[in-house]
Every structure is written in structure tokens, then in C-alpha cells.
Amino acid sequence: MNQALVALRSFIWKEIRHILRDRQTLVILLALPIAQVTLFGFALRTDVRDIRLVYVEQQPDAATAELRTRFERNGRFTLIPANPASGSIAAAFRAGKADVALVIAPGLAEGIRTGRVAQMQVIADASDPNTGSTMQAHVLAAITAWQRDLGGRGSGVVIEPRIRMRFNPTLESVNLFVPGLIALILTIVTALMTAISLSREKERGTLEILLVSPLHPWQIIVGKVAPYMILAFINVVSVLVAAWLVFGVPFRGSLALLLAGSTLYALVGLSLGVLIAASTRTQLAAMLAALGGTMLPSTLLSGMIFPINSMPAPLQLVSNIVPARWFVEISRGVMLKGAGFPELWLQFAVLAGMFAAMMSLAIRKFSVRLD
Amino acid sequence: MSAMPEAAITVDGLTRQFGDFTAVDAISFSVAQGEVFGFLGANGAGKTTAIRMLIGLLAPSGGRASVAGFDVATQSEEVRQRIGYMSQRFSLYDDLTIRENIALYGGIYGLSDAEIATRGGRLITELQLDANADSLVASLPLGWKQKLAFSVALLHEPRVVFLDEPTGGVDPLTRRAFWEMIYAAATRGTTVFVTTHYLDEAEYCDRVAIMVDGHVAALGTPSELKAQFDTSTLDEVFVRLARGSGAAA
Numbered sequence: 001m002n003q004a005l006v007a008l009r010s011f012i013w014k015e016i017r018h019i020l021r022d023r024q025t026l027v028i029l030l031a032l033p034i035a036q037v038t039l040f041g042f043a044l045r046t047d048v049r050d051i052r053l054v055y056v057e058q059q060p061d062a063a064t065a066e067l068r069t070r071f072e073r074n075g076r077f078t079l080i081p082a083n084p085a086s087g088s089i090a091a092a093f094r095a096g097k098a099d100v101a102l103v104i105a106p107g108l109a110e111g112i113r114t115g116r117v118a119q120m121q122v123i124a125d126a127s128d129p130n131t132g133s134t135m136q137a138h139v140l141a142a143i144t145a146w147q148r149d150l151g152g153r154g155s156g157v158v159i160e161p162r163i164r165m166r167f168n169p170t171l172e173s174v175n176l177f178v179p180g181l182i183a184l185i186l187t188i189v190t191a192l193m194t195a196i197s198l199s200r201e202k203e204r205g206t207l208e209i210l211l212v213s214p215l216h217p218w219q220i221i222v223g224k225v226a227p228y229m230i231l232a233f234i235n236v237v238s239v240l241v242a243a244w245l246v247f248g249v250p251f252r253g254s255l256a257l258l259l260a261g262s263t264l265y266a267l268v269g270l271s272l273g274v275l276i277a278a279s280t281r282t283q284l285a286a287m288l289a290a291l292g293g294t295m296l297p298s299t300l301l302s303g304m305i306f307p308i309n310s311m312p313a314p315l316q317l318v319s320n321i322v323p324a325r326w327f328v329e330i331s332r333g334v335m336l337k338g339a340g341f342p343e344l345w346l347q348f349a350v351l352a353g354m355f356a357a358m359m360s361l362a363i364r365k366f367s368v369r370l371d
Numbered sequence: 372m373s374a375m376p377e378a379a380i381t382v383d384g385l386t387r388q389f390g391d392f393t394a395v396d397a398i399s400f401s402v403a404q405g406e407v408f409g410f411l412g413a414n415g416a417g418k419t420t421a422i423r424m425l426i427g428l429l430a431p432s433g434g435r436a437s438v439a440g441f442d443v444a445t446q447s448e449e450v451r452q453r454i455g456y457m458s459q460r461f462s463l464y465d466d467l468t469i470r471e472n473i474a475l476y477g478g479i480y481g482l483s484d485a486e487i488a489t490r491g492g493r494l495i496t497e498l499q500l501d502a503n504a505d506s507l508v509a510s511l512p513l514g515w516k517q518k519l520a521f522s523v524a525l526l527h528e529p530r531v532v533f534l535d536e537p538t539g540g541v542d543p544l545t546r547r548a549f550w551e552m553i554y555a556a557a558t559r560g561t562t563v564f565v566t567t568h569y570l571d572e573a574e575y576c577d578r579v580a581i582m583v584d585g586h587v588a589a590l591g592t593p594s595e596l597k598a599q600f601d602t603s604t605l606d607e608v609f610v611r612l613a614r615g616s617g618a619a620a
Contacts (some may be wrong), residue, residue, distance in 0.1 A: 003481035006478055006483075007478055007479045007480075007481060009478065010475050010477070010478020010479060011475070011478070011479065012466065013474075013475070013478075014467065014471070014475045017466075017467055017471060018464070018466060018467075021466045021467075022466065034390065126502065140393060162510065199585055204460065204461070204465075205458050205460030205461065205462060206462060206463075206464060208456075208458050208460075208462075209456060209458065209462045210479070211427075211428060212426050212428065212451060212452045212454070212456040213451060213476075213479045213480065214452045214479065214480060214481065215479055
């Protein structure tokens with residue numbers, strides 16, 4: 001075997017031993033993704049059974065009474081008495097006594113009879129956006145069913161439900177989280193862990209020994225990165241399995257494409273980690289830089305939680321340089337839309353470009369050696 | 372082994388500047404194969420900068436240096452293959468066992484598995500670590516760690532081994548044992564380039580260079596230096612040189 005390969009092999013073995021020997025960290029790294037998916041799975045559970053509905057008839061009549069009965073018999077709703085003053089609805093939301101309010105404008109029966117537009121407003125507590133939107137959907141479904149059953153009597157009537165989400169206008173569906181979660185986990189394992197493990201060598205002085213040895217910078221970097229690559233791969237697969245088991249998150253596209261995307265994104269994260277370690281002096285600094293420089297943008301600016309097109313223009317611009325943004329587009333595209341490479345080539349190209357740029361910078365930084 | 376006429380280390384006008392500050396100012400000396408060469412100096416005298424240039428961690432700003440027959444600036448790869456290095460900081464991996472550390476360094480220097488097994492086995496026996504070979508290095512006392520680190524630095528049989536304050540924080544008995552290991556290595560033909568703070572250790576060296584303010588202020592065998600300064604201890608030589616520099620500055 002080639003001497004370079006012998007050296008690389010022993011270096012990778014060393015890294016694997018480091019990882020295996022630090023049991024605590026390893027357990028955290030393996031369990032964390034599954035725990036996160038499960039937590040997300042339960043925290044964002046959307047099968048809402050008992051919806052507390054504030055039913056407000058601004059002018060009770062036969063039609064409002066009929067609709068009230070339908071809600072009472074639906075089984076999904078608990079009606080909460082309220083006086084028509086809108087302040088009491090907000091108070092009930094704040095006190096956590098109500099989930100949704102349905103406010104019916106005066107003249108519902110009249111509107112049905114004459115075929116005029118009848119107005120009603122659905123207000124949902126969207127402090128938990130997913131539950132909020134689900135509950136609101138249930139209210140609308142009940143109204144639509146009633147409207148259909150009105151049959152001939154109601155023909156021509158237009159019920160115009162005006163929807164307002166209180167407290168949190170951004171709505172995210174639960175399925176959108178899992179693809180984003182893969183990005184977050186990959187970021188932790190790759191950027192954070194490589195930055196820590198490499199800066200640890202720097203801090204302890206062992207990196208100096210490696211740099212004096214015949215190892216090339218690329219061998220040190222590949223040796224550092226390879227074991228975490230394996231770990232990242234295990235994480236992606238376990239998140240996918242957990243997401244599928246816990247949520248039944250759909251997987252519409254090609255698994256191979258998603259794994260290819262994950263590998264590329266992991267490489268970006270790893271080179272970022274190497275770059276961070278090369279630019280910081282201590283483990284602590286590297287850790288903080290990795291947390292602040294990768295995890296926060298990955299969470300906040302990737303579109304994982306907050307839709308990019310609802311961000312202010314400058315932040316939208318910044319999100320372009322956040323690798324997670326591009327990966328989230330890949331993972332969502334593949335998992336939720338069944339997108340293939342023709343639709344996602346741009347994202348792949350951007351990530352590949354980022355990887356090439358950061359890796360060459362990282363190798364350069366190491367070639368300059370220590371100062 | 373063929374005869375090696377050239378010196379193990381040749382330094383000629385070697386200089387390193389950091390901005391306006393000249394840390395190492397045109398130093399010249401040479402070290403013969405198999406020699407134990409002590410490199411002394413107060414903190415900030417430039418000895419760490421000099422050693423870092425010799426092992427390829429720092430590029431010289433001027434002058435030339437060759438180690439094991441290769442230029443440190445242009446042939447660093449050849450140099451790296453032929454030197455061993457032990458830093459003042461502990462240089463093995465605490466969370467690997469003794470055997471694993473040996474296998475790692477052997478592998479990095481391109482030794483075959485068979486070579487690693489024989490040399491590693493010999494090393495462990497010589498250090499009387501047979502019982503601990505599979506325990507973590509973290510469990511060893513510091514003195515043992517340093518002896519192990521030195522042996523590991525010699526595993527690939529380098530022509531020159533650089534030791535940067537190898538005995539810092541080690542008890543006198545272990546220091547003594549450590550120096551016996553250094554002699555043994557030199558006897559086998561390895562050149563030992565060692566920096567130290569301990570003047571009594573300098574007495575063990577074949578020759579000593581004392582650095583003051585980036586220059587080699589004195590160079591010779593310990594007895595030559597003592598004769599030159601007309602004192603009985605190297606300590607006194609060192610203090611006089613260091614004071615002289617302080618007065619000048």
C-alpha cells in the first residue's frame with residue numbers, strides 16, 4: 001500500500017477511536033437526532049381532538065342557532081359562552097381558555113333567505129401555528145358542510161369566512177420541519193464536531209506534532225472529516241426513519257438524490273468546521289464560532305422555520321450565503337415535492353461551489369502551517 | 372549505513388522577522404551526526420522561533436538551514452520524513468492506549484504493520500510498560516508520558532530528533548532517566564537537538580549554544596564555555612550573558 005494511504009489509514013483509525021472512546025458525546029450525537037425528531041413529532045402533533053370554540057352571534061337568529069347546534073354535535077368542538085364584545089375573545093385566548101373564535105355578523109338568516117353575502121370571521125390562536133391552522137381548518141370544514149346541507153335553501157348564499165391568525169401570522173406545516181431538521185443535525189455533527197475536534201488538537205499541541213510529521217494537510221483534513229462523514233450519514237438515515245415512523249412524513253422523491261444532497265451538504269459543513277478551527281485559537285472559541293456562525297443561520301435564515309420570502313429583503317440576500325438554505329430546498333424538494341435533479345441542479349451546484357471554495361481555503365490555511 | 376560526511380544540522384545566517392521585530396538574527400552553527408546539542412536561552416531569546424524554523428513550522432525570512440541534508444525551506448517534505456519532534460506540551464493522545472499511540476505514529480511515518488509491531492514491542496519492553504500497553508495514556512504519570520513521547524518520537528528512527536523543553540515539570544529522578552535515554556539515542560547515531568531551561572541539564576550536552584536577543588551569544592562544549600567565562604558553572608555563564616544583554620537593552 002502507498003505510504004500516503006498507510007498514513008491516512010492510521011490517522012482515520014485514530015479519529016474513529018477518539019469518537020468511539022468519548023462515549024458520552026457519541027451517545028448524544030447518535031441519540032440527539034432521533035430525540036429531536038420525536039420531540040418535534042409530539043410537540044407539533046396536529047391531530048386536534050378537542051377544540052374550544054368561542055361562538056359569537058352578534059345578532060342571534062334561526063340560522064346562527066342552527067349552526068351552533070352543528071358545532072355542538074360535531075364532537076370535535078367544545079363551545080365556550082362569550083359576550084359579543086371582541087375584547088373578551090382576546091382575553092379568552094390570552095388566558096388559554098379558547099382556541100378558536102367564530103364571529104357571525106348580524107343577518108345570517110336574512111342573508112341565506114335573500115342570497116346576499118353573509119359574513120363571518122374565524123379567529124384562531126396561532127401562537128402554536130400548526131395547531132392554529134389545523135383548528136381553523138376544522139371550523140371551516142364544519143361551516144362548509146353546513147352550507148352544503150343547506151341545500152336548496154342556501155343556494156346562492158355566499159358565506160365569506162374571514163380568517164385571522166392571532167399572535168403568529170407565519171404558518172408552517174409540520175412536514176416542513178423534518179427536512180429542515182436534517183439540515184440542523186448535519187450542521188451540528190459536521191461543522192461543530194470537526195471544529196471542536198480539530199481545535200482540541202490545536203489546544204493540546206498534538207496538531208503541531210502532526211504538522212511536523214510527513215502528513216500532508218489534505219491527509220489531516222480528510223482523516224478528520226471521514227469519520228464524521230460516516231456519523232453524519234447514520235444521522236440522516238436515522239432521522240428519516242424516525243420521521244417516517246413518528247410522523248409518517250411523506251417521502252416522495254429519490255432517496256439516492258437526498259443522500260447525495262446530504263453528503264454534499266455534510267462536506268460543506270465539514271470544510272466550514274475545518275475553516276473555523278483553523279481561524280480560532282481555542283476549543284471554546286471554535287465552539288462558539290461554530291454555534292454562532294453555523295447553527296443560528298442554519299436555523300433562522302435557511303427557511304427551515306421562517307419562510308425566506310417573508311423575510312426583509314436584506315436578510316433574503318444574506319440567506320443566499322447560508323448553505324443550509326440550499327440544502328433545505330433540496331431536502332424539501334425531494335421529500336415533499338418529489339423533485340429530481342433537473343429541478344434541483346442549481347442548489348447542488350451552489351453547495352458544490354461552497355464546498356470547493358471553503359475546502360481550498362481550509363487547505364491553504366493549513367498549508368501556511370502554524371504561526 | 373554509508374558514511375555521512377555532512378553535518379546533521381547546518382544553520383547559516385538564519386533569520387526570522389515578525390514585522391519590525393527580529394526574533395532570530397542571522398544565527399549560524401552546525402551540529403554533527405550523533406551529537407547532543409543543547410540550545411539555551413531566556414524566554415523570548417528566540418530559541419523557540421529557531422527550532423520552529425528547523426522543523427518546518429515557520430518559514431525563515433532569511434538565511435539557510437539544512438536538516439538531515441535537506442533544505443528546511445525548499446525540501447520540507449524530505450526533512451519531515453527524517454526528523455522526530457517532541458514539544459514542550461505533551462504530544463501523545465490521552466484517550467488512546469499506549470499501543471494505539473505507537474501504531475498511529477508508526478503509521479503516520481509510513482512504517483509497515485510488522486515494523487510497528489516489532490519496534491513498538493521493543494519500545495514497550497524497554498520502558499517496562501508491558502502491563503500498561505493497553506491502558507490509556509491518560510492513566511500514566513507525567514514522567515512516564517514524557518519518556519513514552521520521546522520513544523515514540525524515535526520510532527521511525529529519525530536522523531535528528533528535536534526536543535523542545537522535554538523535561539518541564541518532571542521530577543529530578545525522571546529527568547535523570549530521560550537523559551539516559553537521550554544518551555542512548557545519541558549512541559545509536561541519532562542527533563539530539565534539545566532546548567532546556569535547566570542549566571544542570573545543559574552540562575550533559577556535547578555542545579551548547581546560548582541565545583541572547585536573537586543571536587548565538589556563546590557556543591562550545593560546557594567546559595569550553597566555563598573556561599571562556601572563567602566560572603565553575605554554566606549557570607554563571609548563562610546569567611552573565613543574559614545580564615549583559617539586559618544592560619545593553
